[in-house]
Amino acid sequence: MAFDGIGASVRRREDARFLRGRGNYVDDINRPGQVYAVIKRADRPHAKINGIDTAAAAKAPGVLAIFTGADLAAEAIGGLPCGWQIHNKDGSPMAEPPHPVLAVGKVRHVGDPVAVVIAETKQQAKDAAELLSIDYQDLPAVATMQDALKPGAPLVHDDANGNLCYDWHIGDKSVVDDVFAKAAKVVKLELTNNRLVPNAMEPRAAVGECDPSSGDFTLYTTSQNPHVIRLLMGAFVLHIPENKLRVVAPDVGGGFGSKIYHYAEEAIVTWAAGKLRRPIKWTAERNESFITDAHGRDHVSTAEMALDAAGNFQALRVSTLANMGAYLSTFAPCIPTYLYATLLAGVYKTPLVYCEVKAVFTNTVPVDAYRGAGRPEATFLLERLVDVIAHDTGKDRIAIRRQNFIPPDAFPYQTPVALQYDSGNYQATLDAALKAADFAGFESRRAAAKARGKLRGIGVSTYIEACGIAPSAVVGSLGARAGLYECANIRVHPTGSVTVYTGAHSHGQGHETTLAQLVVDQLGVPYDQVEIVHGDTDKVPFGMGTYGSRSLAVGGTAMVKAMDKIIAKGKKIAAHLMEASVNDIEFKDNKFTVAGTDKTKSLTEISLAAYVPHNYPIEELEPGLEETAFYDPKNFTFPAGCHVCEVEVDMETGMPEVVSFVAVDDVGRVINPMIVEGQVQGGVAQGVGQALLENAVYDADGQLLSGSFMDYTMPRAWDVPNIQVATEVTLCTHNPLGVKGCGEVGAIGSPPAVINAIIDALRDYRVRHLDMPATGPKLWAIMQSARPAMAAE
Amino acid sequence: MPQVTLTVNGKQHTVEVEGRTLLVELLREKLGLTGTHVGCDTSQCGACVVHMNGEAIKSCTILALQTDGAQVMTIEGLAAPDGTLHPMQEMFREHHALQCGFCTPGMVMTAVDMVKAHPDGLTEKQIRDGLEGNLCRCTGYHNIVKAIAAAWPLMHGKSMPVAAE
Numbered sequence: 019m020a021f022d023g024i025g026a027s028v029r030r031r032e033d034a035r036f037l038r039g040r041g042n043y044v045d046d047i048n049r050p051g052q053v054y055a056v057i058k059r060a061d062r063p064h065a066k067i068n069g070i071d072t073a074a075a076a077k078a079p080g081v082l083a084i085f086t087g088a089d090l091a092a093e094a095i096g097g098l099p100c101g102w103q104i105h106n107k108d109g110s111p112m113a114e115p116p117h118p119v120l121a122v123g124k125v126r127h128v129g130d131p132v133a134v135v136i137a138e139t140k141q142q143a144k145d146a147a148e149l150l151s152i153d154y155q156d157l158p159a160v161a162t163m164q165d166a167l168k169p170g171a172p173l174v175h176d177d178a179n180g181n182l183c184y185d186w187h188i189g190d191k192s193v194v195d196d197v198f199a200k201a202a203k204v205v206k207l208e209l210t211n212n213r214l215v216p217n218a219m220e221p222r223a224a225v226g227e228c229d230p231s232s233g234d235f236t237l238y239t240t241s242q243n244p245h246v247i248r249l250l251m252g253a254f255v256l257h258i259p260e261n262k263l264r265v266v267a268p269d270v271g272g273g274f275g276s277k278i279y280h281y282a283e284e285a286i287v288t289w290a291a292g293k294l295r296r297p298i299k300w301t302a303e304r305n306e307s308f309i310t311d312a313h314g315r316d317h318v319s320t321a322e323m324a325l326d327a328a329g330n331f332q333a334l335r336v337s338t339l340a341n342m343g344a345y346l347s348t349f350a351p352c353i354p355t356y357l358y359a360t361l362l363a364g365v366y367k368t369p370l371v372y373c374e375v376k377a378v379f380t381n382t383v384p385v386d387a388y389r390g391a392g393r394p395e396a397t398f399l400l401e402r403l404v405d406v407i408a409h410d411t412g413k414d415r416i417a418i419r420r421q422n423f424i425p426p427d428a429f430p431y432q433t434p435v436a437l438q439y440d441s442g443n444y445q446a447t448l449d450a451a452l453k454a455a456d457f458a459g460f461e462s463r464r465a466a467a468k469a470r471g472k473l474r475g476i477g478v479s480t481y482i483e484a485c486g487i488a489p490s491a492v493v494g495s496l497g498a499r500a501g502l503y504e505c506a507n508i509r510v511h512p513t514g515s516v517t518v519y520t521g522a523h524s525h526g527q528g529h530e531t532t533l534a535q536l537v538v539d540q541l542g543v544p545y546d547q548v549e550i551v552h553g554d555t556d557k558v559p560f561g562m563g564t565y566g567s568r569s570l571a572v573g574g575t576a577m578v579k580a581m582d583k584i585i586a587k588g589k590k591i592a593a594h595l596m597e598a599s600v601n602d603i604e605f606k607d608n609k610f611t612v613a614g615t616d617k618t619k620s621l622t623e624i625s626l627a628a629y630v631p632h633n634y635p636i637e638e639l640e641p642g643l644e645e646t647a648f649y650d651p652k653n654f655t656f657p658a659g660c661h662v663c664e665v666e667v668d669m670e671t672g673m674p675e676v677v678s679f680v681a682v683d684d685v686g687r688v689i690n691p692m693i694v695e696g697q698v699q700g701g702v703a704q705g706v707g708q709a710l711l712e713n714a715v716y717d718a719d720g721q722l723l724s725g726s727f728m729d730y731t732m733p734r735a736w737d738v739p740n741i742q743v744a745t746e747v748t749l750c751t752h753n754p755l756g757v758k759g760c761g762e763v764g765a766i767g768s769p770p771a772v773i774n775a776i777i778d779a780l781r782d783y784r785v786r787h788l789d790m791p792a793t794g795p796k797l798w799a800i801m802q803s804a805r806p807a808m809a810a811e
Numbered sequence: 812m813p814q815v816t817l818t819v820n821g822k823q824h825t826v827e828v829e830g831r832t833l834l835v836e837l838l839r840e841k842l843g844l845t846g847t848h849v850g851c852d853t854s855q856c857g858a859c860v861v862h863m864n865g866e867a868i869k870s871c872t873i874l875a876l877q878t879d880g881a882q883v884m885t886i887e888g889l890a891a892p893d894g895t896l897h898p899m900q901e902m903f904r905e906h907h908a909l910q911c912g913f914c915t916p917g918m919v920m921t922a923v924d925m926v927k928a929h930p931d932g933l934t935e936k937q938i939r940d941g942l943e944g945n946l947c948r949c950t951g952y953h954n955i956v957k958a959i960a961a962a963w964p965l966m967h968g969k970s971m972p973v974a975a976e
Binding site: 027029035036039040041043217219270272274303525527692693695696699703727728733734736738740741764 | 829831845846847848849850851852853855856885889890896904905907909912913914915916919938939942945946948949950951953954955956
């Protein structure tokens with residue numbers, strides 16, 4: 019029998035249905051009597067709504083109902099809540115303007131939902147929506163953060179602090195300023211982290227249903243966290259108690275963070291299903307996804323490092339503008355603060371860090387977490403700055419990293435930005451990556467490429483990130499309004515098979531396979547007798563969902579603890595059955611054994627005894643064999659690693675090509691190597707996308723120019739090379755599995771590796787810095803404008 | 812309302828459709844074949860790829876009425892009647908060429924056509940170029956390319972010619 023416990027590249031169980039076209043995605047779900055909702059959205063970035071004329075639309079064929087913000091307000095439907103409150107430097111809370119489900123009074127971004135039309139068929143709803151007549155009074159819009167912060171700028175919200183959501187900081191400014199004043203060398207860099215559209219391949223969708231006899235609501239939604247949606251929507255928006263609201267996130271086609279949030283359409287279909295007493299389906303078209311799914315990144319920063327004469331980092335000072343968009347999305351405020359600034363020590367011994375962040379409202383789509391969520395922004399800043407330091411000081415960019423690394427014997431390592439790293443070996447991942455990439459042999463590859471008319475460059479990034487989100491009390495003290503534990507309910511059935519109900523959610527990560535491997539490993543139950551259930555609030559007691567690379571570190575540990583309880587109870591039952599002391603019972607490989615004897619009972623025999631408790635310690639122990647554990651992590655986890663990228667830039671056209679990519683990541687213990695590779699490869703492709711191709715572009719009037727796949731360049735197979743993945747392991751010290759998480763590292767480490775490579779490729783053109791995306795036309799223009807200067811030399 | 816008659820996965824159907832109904836809508840909504848997916852509205856993503864008269868086409872970019880008399884195969888018709896997976900499906904599973912599964916039906920259908928269309932060999936470059944019309948956000952394509960290359964010998968009954976590797 020093939021090994022299928024921890025460490026095995028078990029082929030995925032979920033593939034059986036996906037490969038046959040038998041997945042159950044939300045748009046595949048059709049409920050009896052179903053009708054269809056289409057949302058009418060603002061086609062302009064900022065305008066008062068003077069009136070909505072629904073008369074013509076209401077008479078259109080098949081139309082059953084039309085609702086606007088006024089209808090929801092009349093029923094006291096709440097606004098979409100924000101789950102994290104950040105405080106300003108002066109201790110006052112951030113501006114938290116209302117976020118209505120359907121626009122009230124004003125629209126604030128292209129895509130802002132204004133009305134919903136519900137009809138018998140989707141086409142009828144679409145046709146009717148075009149008959150809605152909205153009387154807008156255009157207002158001047160602010161499309162950029164800089165414009166939004168100018169004195170007298172148009173206000174996105176009348177009751178926010180002049181478009182400033184918050185002005186936050188971490189660190190001691192005066193101490194840091196003092197170090198800068200005395201520093202032997204200061205290196206400064208201004209940089210942008212470009213706005214991205216997550217674009218999971220499955221557009222968002224929702225089906226709301228209300229049972230006419232029980233009054234129970236069911237929402238099927240493309241979510242990464244159904245219990246969170248039930249909590250937010252039930253408690254804050256629709257005022258439905260949890261016992262009357264079931265949320266199901268079935269097969270979900272990718273998320274990357276964009277499907278975490280509680281979106282308006284979820285509330286709309288659920289509420290309207292209660293009004294119409296018919297199931298209501300809404301499915302986004304891709305152009306809708308572009309203007310409603312939360313965007314990612316969008317920072318503008320100034321970064322400065324103070325160094326001593328020997329090149330040791332003394333202090334880092336950062337000032338960042340972070341775009342919130344027109345409304346606060348569910349986790350938006352924490353992304354550029356606690357998931358960003360706290361990573362600014364990176365893998366370096368920098369003793370002091372000061373970071374201030376201004377979060378800004380603009381008339382654009384709301385911005386929130388997207389794969390990496392704050393950590394790619396921190397890593398890009400640091401790893402570009404370190405290369406620029408090397409450039410400005412004439413030091414070798416590898417040597418300056420090694421010199422400033424946190425050494426492997428320094429753990430646990432307390433950073434100056436709150437986080438304490440548990441374990442890591444940054445020298446080892448750097449060495450392994452440089453070796454795998456044949457860094458030493460690069461110059462001959464550069465020369466050979468030149469002969470082919472290509473400028474070849476190599477770039478390195480040494481990153482760390484914080485995930486395995488998160489210790490509840492810690493994040494609570496930082497403004498989180500939720501706990502971030504995870505739940506596992508594990509049932510051993512009477513005949514020995516096991517069902518795990520996990521609060522984690524798989525939208526591509528393969529949990530049905532990998533979490534089963536944990537049960538194989540700890541309980542010794544055969545793989546085909548373990549089932550993992552997720553995504554249904556009626557089945558799973560509770561959960562916070564999957565994001566922030568937490569499913570294994572937090573969800574897996576909850577499972578381990580539940581299995582610990584099962585083993586503990588099993589030992590008592592075994593002791594009774596084998597007439598031994600419970601202290602003499604050992605459990606290994608599915609068997610309970612009396613130590614030093616060959617008396618043994620299988621887990622199946624124990625389980626049967628628990629459910630048929632005739633020979634059973636009934637006075638001390640309840641029947642059954644089912645345990646639940648809630649696990650709150652003690653700390654974040656800290657995967658780290660080194661990415662090495664080689665690019666070639668065509669000398670005539672400027673077109674860049676990634677010709678090689680090596681990722682060496684320390685993700686702690688590896689449960690399924692094949693899955694880890696897949697996660698890193700997917701993340702790297704997204705990082706390459708950010709670095710070379712993708713950009714969410716608004717014009718000065720607040721229109722999204724990159725509003726479809728025609729204009730927003732998604733990475734294709736020809737844009738990405740083979741991605742070589744290896745892992746080094748330093749175990750996480752604070753969870754029993756020793757896992758750190760691997761879902762986001764690919765997208766975190768790669769963008770600076772790519773840009774560092776591009777800059778190296780263009781070294782003859784003396785480019786100090788380049789913002790993303792480094793597209794062919796951009797590189798061509800650089801090469802053109804530098805030619806006269808070079809010719810003159 | 813106009814009618815169209817087409818054969819899907821070996822079974823003939825006569826369906827009433829509007830003039831503007833796309834083939835993908837007919838498949839998903841009228842025939843209940845939800846394996847073919849809609850991922851975009853500009854014909855870029857390829858999640859909707861099916862075979863029509865033996866060739867890969869994007870079912871979002873053809874009107875249902877244009878398929879009158881055609882033989883269409885969707886992902887649901889790829890495996891053998893006894894349920895045995897097609898070699899391409901097997902290789903996708905073996906090489907972990909799917910994660911969320913949403914692009915997968917279209918990706919597999921494109922891949923099957925690509926391998927068939929290259930009986931003399933298929934290079935990595937040809938595979939990557941041939942996937943221009945299929946977007947995947949999860950895998951980074953690395954394993955998809957591996958799976959397609961691995962399926963070639965299984966579908967052609969011989970090893971990949973060395974010159975083509």
